[in-house]
Amino acid sequence: xxxxxxxxxxxxxxxxxxxxxxxxxxxxxxxxxxxxxxxxxxxxxxxxxxxxxxxxxxxxxxxxxxxxxxxxxxxxxxxxxxxxxxxxxxxxxxxxxxxxxxxxxxxxxxxxxxxxxxxxxxxxxxxxxxxxxxxxxxxxxxxxxxxxxxxxxxxxxxxxxxxxxxxxxxxxxxxxxxxxxxxxxxxxxxxxxxxxxxxxxxxxxxxxxxxxxxxxxxxxxxxxxxxxxxxxxxxxxxxxxxxxxxxxxxxxxxxxxxxxxxxxxxxxxxxxxxxxxxxxxxxxxxxxxxxxxxxxxxxxxxxxxxxxxxxxxxxxxxxxxxxxxxxxxxxxxxxxxxxxxxxxxxxxxxxxxxxxxxxxxxxxxxxxxxxxxxxxxxxx
Amino acid sequence: xxxxxxxxxxxxxxxxxxxxxxxxxxxxxxxxxxxxxxxxxxxxxxxxxxxxxxxxxxxxxxxxxxxxxxxxxxxxxxxxxxxxxxxxxxxxxxxxxxxxxxxxxxxxxxxxxxxxxxxxxxxxxxxxxxxxxxxxxxxxxxxxxxxxxxxxxxxxxxxxxxxxxxxxxxxxxxxxxxxxxxxxxxxxxxxxxxxxxxxxxxxxxxxxxxxxxxxxxxxxxxxxxxxxxxxxxxxxxxxxxxxxxxxxxxxxxxxxxxxxxxxxxxxxxxxxxxxxxxxxxxxxxxxxxxxxxxxxxxxxxxxx
Numbered sequence: 308x309x310x311x312x313x314x315x316x317x318x319x320x321x322x323x324x325x326x327x328x329x330x331x332x333x334x335x336x337x338x339x340x341x342x343x344x345x346x347x348x349x350x351x352x353x354x355x356x357x358x359x360x361x362x363x364x365x366x367x368x369x370x371x372x373x374x375x376x377x378x379x380x381x382x383x384x385x386x387x388x389x390x391x392x393x394x395x396x397x398x399x400x401x402x403x404x405x406x407x408x409x410x411x412x413x414x415x416x417x418x419x420x421x422x423x424x425x426x427x428x429x430x431x432x433x434x435x436x437x438x439x440x441x442x443x444x445x446x447x448x449x450x451x452x453x454x455x456x457x458x459x460x461x462x463x464x465x466x467x468x469x470x471x472x473x474x475x476x477x478x479x480x481x482x483x484x485x486x487x488x489x490x491x492x493x494x495x496x497x498x499x500x501x502x503x504x505x506x507x508x509x510x511x512x513x514x515x516x517x518x519x520x521x522x523x524x525x526x527x528x529x530x531x532x533x534x535x536x537x538x539x540x541x542x543x544x545x546x547x548x549x550x551x552x553x554x555x556x557x558x559x560x561x562x563x564x565x566x567x568x569x570x571x572x573x574x575x576x577x578x579x580x581x582x583x584x585x586x587x588x589x590x591x592x593x594x595x596x597x598x599x600x601x602x603x604x605x606x607x608x609x610x611x612x613x614x615x616x617x618x619x620x621x622x623x624x625x626x627x628x629x630x631x632x633x634x635x636x637x638x639x640x641x642x643x644x645x646x647x648x649x650x651x652x653x654x655x656x657x658x659x660x661x662x663x664x665x666x667x668x669x670x671x672x673x674x675x676x677x678x679x680x681x682x683x684x685x686x687x
Numbered sequence: 688x689x690x691x692x693x694x695x696x697x698x699x700x701x702x703x704x705x706x707x708x709x710x711x712x713x714x715x716x717x718x719x720x721x722x723x724x725x726x727x728x729x730x731x732x733x734x735x736x737x738x739x740x741x742x743x744x745x746x747x748x749x750x751x752x753x754x755x756x757x758x759x760x761x762x763x764x765x766x767x768x769x770x771x772x773x774x775x776x777x778x779x780x781x782x783x784x785x786x787x788x789x790x791x792x793x794x795x796x797x798x799x800x801x802x803x804x805x806x807x808x809x810x811x812x813x814x815x816x817x818x819x820x821x822x823x824x825x826x827x828x829x830x831x832x833x834x835x836x837x838x839x840x841x842x843x844x845x846x847x848x849x850x851x852x853x854x855x856x857x858x859x860x861x862x863x864x865x866x867x868x869x870x871x872x873x874x875x876x877x878x879x880x881x882x883x884x885x886x887x888x889x890x891x892x893x894x895x896x897x898x899x900x901x902x903x904x905x906x907x908x909x910x911x912x913x914x915x916x917x918x919x920x921x922x923x924x925x926x927x928x929x930x931x932x933x934x935x936x937x938x939x940x941x942x943x944x945x946x947x948x949x950x951x952x953x954x955x956x957x958x959x960x961x962x963x964x965x966x967x968x969x970x971x972x973x974x975x976x977x978x979x980x981x982x983x984x985x986x987x988x989x990x991x
Contacts (some may be wrong), residue, residue, distance in 0.1 A: 418780045473976035477727070477780060478917050482967040485910060487930035489960030496956060501907055615788065618781050653795030653905075659791025665770065 329440045355669035361661040384643035385636030396527045399635030403534035403590035404612030407585030413622035416558045421480030422586040422612025425458035425485030429587025431596040432457040434601035437513030458587015466579025470491045470572035519596040530592035541624035690949040700826025701941020702934045709933035710836040711891030712915040719884035722877045723860035723986025727783025729888040731790020732764045736892025738798035741903040745806035757893035758886040769878040802902045809897045843926040860984035895943025909964030917966045923982035
């Protein structure tokens with residue numbers, strides 16, 4: 308009754324205005340919150356990277372070197388010249404692809420570390436195809452398709468173990484990485500070994516016909532194109548398709564997803580498969596564009612760098628591109644730092660570690676949730 | 688000696704020699720996980736510990752000071768991990784990966800000048816004095832740290848099961864809300880548990896550089912720190928089972944070299960993967976999609 312009186316008393320004089328005002332206030336509030344989130348999502352990671360650079364600069368200064376000079380050389384060695392920029396692009400390509408192996412499952416709340424193993428086996432499979440067949444286009448295509456599929460299946464194995472046996476995916480992918488590397492070593496030492504490779508056991512070369520060429524007008528191989536396209540496809544898949552929506556819903560709240568009848572188990576397997584496709588392709592690219600055969604050089608650590616990239620990019624496939632470029636650039640400058648300042652080659656790893664820690668810490672400063680997975684994904 | 692005997696001896700020797708770092712790292716991880724937090728960064732701690740131990744042992748000529756330095760490094764890394772994880776919205780698995788990359792990178796950076804020189808090693812006693820055969824004697828050489836590891840195993844078990852601290856630690860690991868309601872500072876308990884776990888992992892690292900393989904280089908660790916998490920699941924969060932698991936891992940790691948020593952060289956690399964395949968197999972067999980693992984602290988997210 309009290310309520311009715313209030314409404315009756317208010318309604319003639321103010322008409323719809325309280326509601327409208329409230330609505331306007333709410334939408335302004337919403338806009339402000341959205342703007343704040345947008346600014347936060349760019350400013351906080353950038354601030355974290357800046358803070359990491361300061362911390363690393365102090366570290367470098369403590370070793371008795373001029374931090375500004377080191378940063379200047381790093382810039383020259385990564386983005387400063389056309390030559391070094393192309394080197395950066397070339398390094399960023401596999402990182403973009405391996406990052407997808409972690410980024411896509413991360414959207415479902417799964418922490419997958421299996422990029423390294425999927426990449427190694429993808430490269431091995433591509434080499435196995437390329438060794439025996441020679442027919443420029445179709446074999447090339449077969450190499451990349453097989454490499455990607457092998458990586459995808461390897462990764463999906465961990466996804467299936469998680470979905471149907473409850474095996475923790477972080478642990479299983481870690482173990483599978485070691486098993487994949489052992490398989491690579493076994494095969495290049497034994498059944499697939501080229502007797503001519505003495506000190507560095509390798510498979511037979513895939514031959515010049517099967518090598519991956521450069522992008523038109525650039526000194527950068529096609530892997531970069533693959534990486535960019537894969538990130539764009541992954542973004543489309545996660546943001547604009549039913550699969551992506553379902554996957555993000557699983558990441559947001561598994562119970563809600565189950566109650567809505569989503570096939571959570573199948574989504575887990577598919578997401579790990581799709582992610583593994585990227586890492587497998589990265590291995591195939593490394594073989595077809597750089598090494599020309601499969602050997603222990605495939606174990607690059609790009610898989611673990613990819614984990615780093617996926618987390619820094621907050622599992623956003625578009626965010627993966629700039630972050631991969633940044634980390635590729637840091638990696639590319641490593642050689643120059645060694646030559647000019649006699650810094651150990653692990654310098655770039657220290658910087659990467661500092662950046663990763665700073666980024667994780669900065670997440671606690673944001674106004675949004677980021678615990679096991681991006682809940683942001685649901686509210687978007 | 689028969690070939691089978693040679694392989695068995697190699698594996699026993701391996702169990703004693705290779706298991707020690709596994710034992711320390713898994714005990715440390717067990718302690719941390721009992722408080723309801725997972726530290727995936729122990730690989731970084733282990734490698735830092737190996738570097739620090741070698742450096743200090745080289746500079747002071749005292750391997751035991753090296754072991755202490757390794758433990759101290761572990762404490763610092765543990766504290767950093769716990770502090771980061773206590774921030775809101777920070778994922779402990781991601782922090783672990785970050786500290787792993789950072790720790791390994793830092794150890795390689797700081798350890799560059801240590802690649803050449805030789806540092807004094809930890810002492811070892813041979814339990815094979817009764818045997819006339821050299822392989823038996825060398826297989827039964829027991830390092831002081833291994834003995835210390837056995838003592839630590841019992842001590843950690845006693846701490847967890849029979850002391851007030853252990854009870855508080857387990858309460859925090861089973862239900863943080865309950866612990867909070869009882870007036871305990873959850874973040875503080877986890878901080879201490881992670882620091883203690885880091886100490887043990889650092890000591891485990893010192894074994895690598897100061898006894899076996901016994902020098903500092905960048906290929907020193909074969910992922911013992913990463914394996915800790917898997918080992919603890921395997922051992923069902925029980926210190927004594929951590930010991931059995933570590934011995935089994937040591938034996939499995941020695942399978943490849945043992946077979947090679949009796950002339951079986953094919954499949955050497957596949958046998959090297961034996962510990963990883965074995966762990967995966969056991970975890971797959973014992974997991975279930977419907978229930979949590981037996982013995983798992985309820986607050987722990989990774990093994991969910």
